[in-house]
Amino acid sequence: MLKKTFFQMHWFLGITAGLILSLMGVTGAIYSYDQQILKLINPESYTVQAENTRKLSPAELYQHFHIHDPALKINSITVAASPTASSVVNIVKKGDKHGLNLMVNPYTAEKLPEIKGQEFFKFIKNLHRTLTVGPVGKQITGACTLILIFFALSGLYLRWPKVHTWKQWLSFKPQLQGRNFIWNLHAVAGTWVFVFYIVIASTGLTWSYSWWKNGMYTLMGVEKPLENKKNESARDPAEKHTEHGSAPTQHTQRSDHAGNAVISDSIAAKKPREDRTEKSDALSPVEIHRALNQTWLGFNAQMGREYSTLTLNLPKKDDGKVEVSFVDVIPQHERARNKAVYNYQSAHIEKMELYADKKLNEKVMSSILPVHRGSFFGPLYQFFAMLSALSMPLFFVTGWMLYLKRRKQKQLTLVAKQKGLMSEVDPDATPWLITYATQTGVSEQLAWGTASSLQEAQQSVTVKPIQKLTLSDLQKFEKVLFIASTYGTGEAPDLASSFSKNIMSQSLDLSHLKFAVLALGSMDYPETFCFFGHYLHRWLEENQATALFETIEVDNSNAKAIQLWNEKLATVSQLKLKSSNIEHTFDQWTLTQRTLLNPNSLGAPAFNLELQAQHEAQWQAGDIAIVQPGNSLERIQVFLDQHQIDADAHVDSLNQSIQHALWNKNLASDIESVTNLDLLVNQLPDLPIREYSIASIPTQQVLRLVVRQKMDNSGELGLGSGWLTHHTQLRDKIHLRIRTNPNFHLIDDNRPIICIGNGTGIAGLLSLMSARIRQGYTENWLIFGERQQAHDFFYKETIQAWQNTAMLKRCDLAFSRDQAEKIYVHHKLREQADELKSWIEQGAVIYVCGSIQGMASDVDATLIEILGADVVDQLRHDGRYRRDVY
Structure with missing residues (x-):
């Protein structure tokens, strides 16, 4: 239930907040490279022609602007070490706490062209953080960033543990099509960007919520710096210099300057010193010039380090101190600044704070923006972080596509269920009742197909499963069609057993009733072929019902027999009925893996087969794979030689050679x-089709089968097992279609389940448990049997992993040949009789998959022995005892 809730929240928030996150992702990706882009499009502002003279010092630049543009209020001055890098003078700008950067020629103090593109990036930043709508937008982007964290964590949770290898987790599958391709793209790309999104969102929230920022400081164990808004304008420009200033280089700046006395005199000549009042600490221009000059000379002489840029903040107080920041020659990132305080009165460095000396947690908290954009971790990480941000629209689009496809499928299902209700009905027509007895869904499919034909002929039709058929129904309807499968060794399907026991044991007056029976079976079991259908026919006649025509037998969904059923109905009803048939169109699947599961086993070889579709494929846990077997090339050649036919002879109607035409x-x-x-x-x-329980679920990206080789009386491999395990090769095409098997589908709630099976019956149980684990349900009990644990413990690693992670609560294994006395699954069931009763009292549902002869019949007898026949019948009737046995 938790996983289902997370899924609902994941897709709902995805189709709502996804658009905002897409916008934030794209704008964030653009803004993460603002410095590089600005330098690329403004080379005339950031670089100059190197000259053979020294660069002007900060004091000289200050003197120049004080003389030529005294209205400017300077915050700081930055000089770069590279001879071709411009200097930066940051001035006060109303409404901008960071001030305005003036790019100047470091040799002449001439203003360079204004940086183009700054307003664009300012807009991008505003769009990224507030959607350009101020505080309201800030709250929206903050909420969406919180949702991004939920997306990342819930997406990982929903995907876990569907696959178990890094390759499956991280590999895209471009060969997939339709919904499977979209889901694969969505899930795998989401896994790739998981770490990037967590980092981006966690740091981004520090600009949205003060409580989050305070929590980050607490979590990282870093003392939060005191806010000093009065000094903010003096502190922040140094950060802007690094963002929009010169790029770091390998060159260094040295302090060998002359002529500063002349500069000082020129300032004094221009503007005589004004005596300061006692209440004011402001410095005169001459004092500022002197402070900058002495700091520049003294700091360069004493620091003993190379740097790429050095920034002097103009002193605001007469305390003899100047704040200095400088960037290493090769900094960790654009905001990896070193800070210092130089006392020009005592001519020494009072404080030096090197970024490289900080602990990792301190670096992170002092460099939130570089961590957010990825430059903190290096250029390669920043590039992938940018790609991750750019991919946010991908998740929005694919999420919507998956939602729309899921919605469309639900609509199609609803339309299919309501199709019959939409047909016009002849008010004078006698109503029909169609009832079906099914084990694997074929009878149900034919029942609805027949109903559709009658409804299109304006007949009133009611369709009911035989377990819901009552005496009242038999008395009310005059025309009843029975479509009944024979199961196992001649029994009624599981769900029909209650009707057989409770209704067919009675003598009734059904003289008013006209009926017909379509009996389904398999000639692989000639002694019991269509047994239940014939038994039903005899019982109806014994109770005075009148047969519309003799029972029609269907061998393995034979199309001709089903067509005969349609023709007979049309004749007796004098209606024009459309054809009703079982779909025999097969899809193309590729055999991608075939692994022997039981080397050195006493039993016949059993194989794990993995197939991938060339189309969008969907199925549920418990469904059936129908395979069209083929003939080996050797067998085809024997037939051609026997009839003296050339293998390359052309079949005109099929436009292929006779060798290819005979494959199936x-x-x-x-x-x-x-x-x-x-x-x-x-x-x-x-050739007859073969059916196999599917051992996987769609989210595992493969359709898995478990096939054991069979031998016929002549010693040749069986039709289906030989085709799948021997005659076909890896990458060959397999003709396969999926048939829904509703009677073995998984319950959609968190009631406990008990999975019982043996041999290749593990297939159906694997799909059920995989689906349960995906849903986060842990009340799962597996009882499995085979010959020897050393050789026949199919999917041992998977089952043990489920046990280790507490996803499989109980696991009882019966390996019959590991001891003198043979032990089978029904023995394990009898040993755990009290536990079985306890689980049943908790609402557990029993699933049995495997051989009907021996295992399934012994389990059925043991359940009756432990629980009682009435309880077992009630479990079967309530859908709490489900079987997929063969």
Whole structure:
């Protein structure tokens, strides 16, 4: 439930706050390289022609502007070490606490062209932080940044632990299509940018909320600096100098200057010194010039370090101190400034604070902007941080696409359910009741197909599963169609057992009733072929019901038999009915992995198969993969040689060679003529399909099957197992489609589940438990059996990982050949009888997957022994006892 809640919040916030975050991401990416871009487009402002004379000192620059532009109020002066880098004079600008930078020629003090693009980046910064709407926008961007942290954490939580290798976590799959491609792009890209988004959001919030900023200082163990708004204008310009000043270089600045007495005299000549009052600490221009000159000479002589830029803040008080900041030749980032205080009266450095000497936590808290934009961690990290910010619209767009596809699918499902209600009904027509007895969903599919045909013919139709059929229904309706599967070794489907036991055990008067039965089965079990359908037919006739026509048998969803059903119905009803059939179109899947699961086992080899679709594929835990097997090239060649046919002979109707046309044909069928290849191909029916429980869920990006090799009486590999485990090769195409299996679907709540199975039955149980774990439900109990633990513990690492992470609460294993007395899963179930009762009392749902002969029947008998027949019947009726057995 927690995971489901997180998912709902994740997509809802994504389609709402995603647009703002996209805007913030793009603007943040642009602003993160503002310095580099400004220097690139303003070379005439940042660089000058190097001259053979020395650069003007800060005192000389101050003297120049005091004489030629006395109205300017100077905050600080920055001189760069590089001979081609301009100097910076920061002046007071109303409304801007950082002041305004004047780029000047360091040799002549001539003002350089104004920096172009500053207003653009100011707008980008404003858009990024406040959406240009002031405090309201600041609150919106702050809230969206908090949501970004939720996105990152919830996205990781929702994805965990779907896959178990770094390659699967971090690899894009461009071969995917449709929704699977969009989800893969969304999830994998989200994993890549996770760390960047956490860092960006955590630091960005320091500008939005003071409580967050204070919390950051507390978390990092750094004392928060005292706010001094009065001195802010004097302190901040030095930061702006580093942002928009000269780039660091390998050159150094030395203190070998002359002519300063002349400068001082010129200031005095221009403007005689004004005596200061006792109440004022302000310095006269001559005193400021002297302070700058002595600081420049003394600090350069004493500091003993090279630097790329050095900034002197103009002194505001007559305390003999000047604040100095300088940047190392190769700084860690653009705001890695060293700070010092120089006492020009005593001619010594009173305080030196080197950035490199700070602890990591102090560096982080004093460099929030570089951490935010990524330059704190180096240029490579900054580049990827910029790409991560630029990718925010990707998540907004893909999130919307996934939402719209999910919404469209729900709408299509609703339309399909309501389709019958939209048909016009002939008021004089006698209503039909169609009831189906299904184990794996085929009967249900045919029931709804038949209902659709009748409804389009303006007939009133009611469709019911046989377990919900009542005596009242049999008395009310005059025409009833039964579509019934035979399961296992001749039994009724699980959900039909209550009808068989409670209704068919009675003698009724059904003389008013006309019926027809469509019986589904498999000739692989000739002794019990369509047994339940025939049993149902006999019972109806014994109770005076009248058959519309004889029971129609369907072998493995044979299309001709189903078409006969449609024709018979059309004849007796005198209605024009559309064809109702089972979909036999197969999709193209690629076999990407085949691994032997049980080397050296006493049993037949069992394989883990992984397939990937060439299309958008969806299924649920518990669904079935239907595979169209094929013939090996050797078998096809034997057939061609037997009938003296050239392998390259062309089949006109299929526009392919006869060798390719025969790949899925039953070559053991009787044929009348081989003179015409088109006729030959049409005579041969397709090979029977094979069904396998799916062992994975869609979010694992592969469709996994567990297939054990079977041998026929002649010693040849079985049709399906031979095709999948031997005849096909990796990267070959597999013809496969997915059939929904609602009777084995996972419950959608957090009730406990008990998964019982043996051998390759682990497949269906794996998909169920994978889905449960994805939902965050931990009340899971696995009872699994095989031959030897050393060789037959299928998916051991996965199961043990679930145990270690407490996602699998109980696990009981029965390896029959590891001791003298054979132990099977029903023995483990009997050993845990009290625990079983406890779980059932808590609402547990039982899932059984594996062989019906032996395991499933023994488990069923043991459940009846422990719980009682009535309880087991009620569990089956309530959907709390579900089986996928074969």
